[in-house]
Amino acid sequence: xxxxxxxxxxxxxxxxxxxxxxxxxxxxxxxxxxxxxxxxxxxxxxxxxxxxxxxxxxxxxxxxxxxxxxxxxxxxxxxxxxxxxxxxxxxxxxxxxxxxxxxxxxxxxxxxxxxxxxxxxxxxxxxxxxxxxxxxxxxxxxxxxxxxxxxxxxxxxxxxxxxxxxxxxxxxxxxxxxxxxxxxxxxxxxxxxxxxxxxxxxxxxxxxxxxxxxxxxxxxxxxxxxxxxxxxxxxxxxxxxxxxxxxxxxxxxxxxxxxxxxxxxxxxxxxxxxxxxxxxxxxxxxxxxxxxxxxxxxxxxxxxxxxxxxxxxxxxxxxxxxxxxxxxxxxxxxxxxxxxxxxxxxxxxxxxxxxxxxxxxxxxxxxxxxxxxxxxxxxxxxxxxxxxxxxxxxxxxxxxxxxxxxxxxxxxxxxxxxxxxxxxxxxxxxxxxxxxxxxxxxxxxxxxxxxxxxxxxxxxxxxxxxxxxxxxxxxxxxxxxxxxxxxxxxxxxxxxxxxxxxxxxxxxxxxxxxxxxxxxxxxxxxxxxxxxxxxxxxxxxxxxxxxxxxxxxxxxxxxxxxxxxxxxxxxxxxxxxxxxxxxxxxxxxxxxxxxxxxxxxxxxxxxxxxxxxxxxxxxxxxxxxxxxxxxxxxxxxxxxxxxxxxxxxxxxxxxxxxxxxxxxxxxxxxxxxxxxxxxxx
Ligand code: SF4
Numbered sequence: 041x042x043x044x045x046x047x048x049x050x051x052x053x054x055x056x057x058x059x060x061x062x063x064x065x066x067x068x069x070x071x072x073x074x075x076x077x078x079x080x081x082x083x084x085x086x087x088x089x090x091x092x093x094x095x096x097x098x099x100x101x102x103x104x105x106x107x108x109x110x111x112x113x114x115x116x117x118x119x120x121x122x123x124x125x126x127x128x129x130x131x132x133x134x135x136x137x138x139x140x141x142x143x144x145x146x147x148x149x150x151x152x153x154x155x156x157x158x159x160x161x162x163x164x165x166x167x168x169x170x171x172x173x174x175x176x177x178x179x180x181x182x183x184x185x186x187x188x189x190x191x192x193x194x195x196x197x198x199x200x201x202x203x204x205x206x207x208x209x210x211x212x213x214x215x216x217x218x219x220x221x222x223x224x225x226x227x228x229x230x231x232x233x234x235x236x237x238x239x240x241x242x243x244x245x246x247x248x249x250x251x252x253x254x255x256x257x258x259x260x261x262x263x264x265x266x267x268x269x270x271x272x273x274x275x276x277x278x279x280x281x282x283x284x285x286x287x288x289x290x291x292x293x294x295x296x297x298x299x300x301x302x303x304x305x306x307x308x309x310x311x312x313x314x315x316x317x318x319x320x321x322x323x324x325x326x327x328x329x330x331x332x333x334x335x336x337x338x339x340x341x342x343x344x345x346x347x348x349x350x351x352x353x354x355x356x357x358x359x360x361x362x363x364x365x366x367x368x369x370x371x372x373x374x375x376x377x378x379x380x381x382x383x384x385x386x387x388x389x390x391x392x393x394x395x396x397x398x399x400x401x402x403x404x405x406x407x408x409x410x411x412x413x414x415x416x417x418x419x420x421x422x423x424x425x426x427x428x429x430x431x432x433x434x435x436x437x438x439x440x441x442x443x444x445x446x447x448x449x450x451x452x453x454x455x456x457x458x459x460x461x462x463x464x465x466x467x468x469x470x471x472x473x474x475x476x477x478x479x480x481x482x483x484x485x486x487x488x489x490x491x492x493x494x495x496x497x498x499x500x501x502x503x504x505x506x507x508x509x510x511x512x513x514x515x516x517x518x519x520x521x522x523x524x525x526x527x528x529x530x531x532x533x534x535x536x537x538x539x540x541x542x543x544x545x546x547x548x549x550x551x552x553x554x555x556x557x558x559x560x561x562x563x564x565x566x567x568x569x570x571x572x573x574x575x576x577x578x579x580x581x582x583x584x585x586x587x588x589x590x591x592x593x594x595x596x597x598x599x600x601x602x603x604x605x606x607x608x609x610x611x612x613x614x615x616x617x618x619x620x621x622x623x624x625x626x627x628x629x630x631x632x633x634x635x636x637x638x639x640x641x642x643x644x645x646x647x648x649x650x651x652x653x654x655x656x657x658x659x660x661x662x663x664x665x666x667x668x669x670x671x672x673x674x675x676x677x678x679x680x681x682x683x684x685x686x687x688x689x690x691x692x693x694x695x696x697x698x699x700x701x702x703x704x705x706x707x708x709x710x711x712x713x714x715x716x717x718x719x720x721x
Pocket of ligand 1: 053054055056057058059060083086087088089090091092221222223224
């Protein structure tokens with residue numbers, strides 16, 4: 041019999057960066073219902089399948105880690121919290137004292153609150169004494185930060201999700217929006233229904249192709265050639281916004297020289313997209329009054345990730361499509377708080393609010409606030425930490441909160457060797473994962489339903505996360521971090537997460553006007569520089585964050601690994617609508633597993649025929665780094681020569697195959713293009 045739950049708590053979905061609000065119904069300290077929050081500023085009463093179904097089952101799943109575990113003689117044994125935290129503090133202190141502060145590192149979590157991320161980086165900097173701290177943006181959207189900052193001076197989304205519906209043209213590139221960010225996908229579909237013209241650039245026939253006026257079916261890793269080709273057309277046909285270029289930008293002439301070399305015919309040769317389609321897309325985008333770019337990891341997870349994003353900034357500035365409503369460049373963030381993890385300084389080069397660690401004035405401000413001396417050189421990125429470990433150098437002790445690099449980082453065999461090489465690994469998690477297998481100590485983590493704090497979604501909106509039930513492991517995540525710091529001799533202590541936010545706003549000018557008391561209802565979009573500031577829906581109005589916008593010329597560069605007779609197909613990877621990241625949560629929902637129970641490799645009918653592979657047949661997929669067995673799905677979604685796998689399943693470790701080659705600026709790996717062969721078993 042249906043009954044209204046004892047209480048309902050409004051909070052934010054723990055999955056993707058759209059930031060939908062949901063209401064958790066609670067009875068006897070158990071979540072008994074989940075419903076969309078009609079007041080949610082982004083979702084307005086909608087949730088996708090992941091947010092709507094199964095979260096109650098996941099939060100209370102019997103696999104939850106609720107007791108600390110210590111590895112003894114190769115086996116995990118249950119321990120008290122006191123015992124586990126004493127060991128963590130002692131071993132980290134010993135390693136720091138014997139080998140120096142940079143022998144330690146921390147990987148913070150894009151699934152955790154802003155306050156928890158702030159404390160992890162504070163633990164690394166003020167207690168460990170190192171800038172070796174990072175978060176999973178490194179393997180997804182770090183190029184958005186470096187690329188957009190190079191163009192505009194700020195590395196975040198320029199506009200708001202609500203403005204999507206009023207754009208005249210939406211250019212969706214490298215984003216399978218309806219699957220990876222379904223509620224934003226609905227906004228794109230609603231816009232299309234109202235007459236907005238859609239351009240899709242994607243190597244797969246994603247769902248939005250059916251809504252598109254033009255589909256630019258490019259080869260993986262050729263985004264720059266495509267965009268330079270479009271900009272060549274715009275300039276040749278005089279469709280650029282000369283006034284915007286003259287009054288608001290710099291670097292145009294140098295940029296133009298490079299773009300002049302990318303005729304649509306040359307771009308067509310590199311990308312595989314017919315020149316006529318490149319011309320049509322260019323005219324469509326440049327002729328719109330309001331054109332908005334939506335992109336995601338199809339742009340960033342390449343060795344040219346930063347250059348790809350810069351190219352989008354160039355296109356927006358060339359046509360004056362930035363600094364106004366319903367224009368701009370919108371990176372869609374993967375994990376729910378990947379924006380916040382970066383904002384909070386869980387980065388090796390920046391303190392909270394993107395204040396460089398190399399700036400002496402910034403450093404002395406934090407030294408005074410925290411009462412310690414701070415390191416002046418940028419630390420290692422997460423990819424560099426693992427790379428150096430694999431080479432037998434670098435860090436010796438690592439604290440990982442809520443991330444699973446042993447499944448989600450590329451070239452998994454190498455990641456496993458790196459984790460094995462650590463002297464001491466602490467993983468704080470809600471479920472056993474591939475990474476917890478390598479831990480020396482596993483600490484219980486609190487799930488989103490057990491947390492108080494804030495998340496920041498992909499449009500820079502800081503929203504309150506409200507605790508629905510007490511932490512199943514006994515402590516909130518921020519309390520655990522404080523205890524580690526205290527046991528290492530540093531007085532880290534707060535009454536509650538609102539005090540942590542107060543410290544954040546006192547130290548970071550872009551959050552100076554943010555406090556829990558102002559975050560009811562709609563939340564606040566940063567920058568929010570004072571307590572009477574309403575937050576920022578649209579950035580770069582009248583002036584870019586860096587003053588003038590900067591055109592940066594970029595040249596096409598092929599993927600690090602190209603196909604050859606031994607490995608003739610390109611593998612590109614991504615997400616399924618039903619699953620989240622490493623799948624440690626969604627694979628524990630019976631309902632979600634009923635809808636999408638197993639991984640399949642998607643290959644085109646033409647490739648399947650060449651290989652003699654039937655739909656549903658198990659195949660062996662090999663790259664130069666590893667192999668997996670998986671069922672084949674023969675589908676028109678895949679173009680000839682391009683195969684697709686998600687990375688949600690531990691029994692099909694897709695990242696055994698992927699390439700760890702890095703973007704030289706953002707140090708983000710190239711998940712979106714590696715060479716494979718598919719064989720009958
Ligand atoms: Fe919204 Fe993303 Fe959660 Fe789906 S997964 S409900 S789109 S926040």
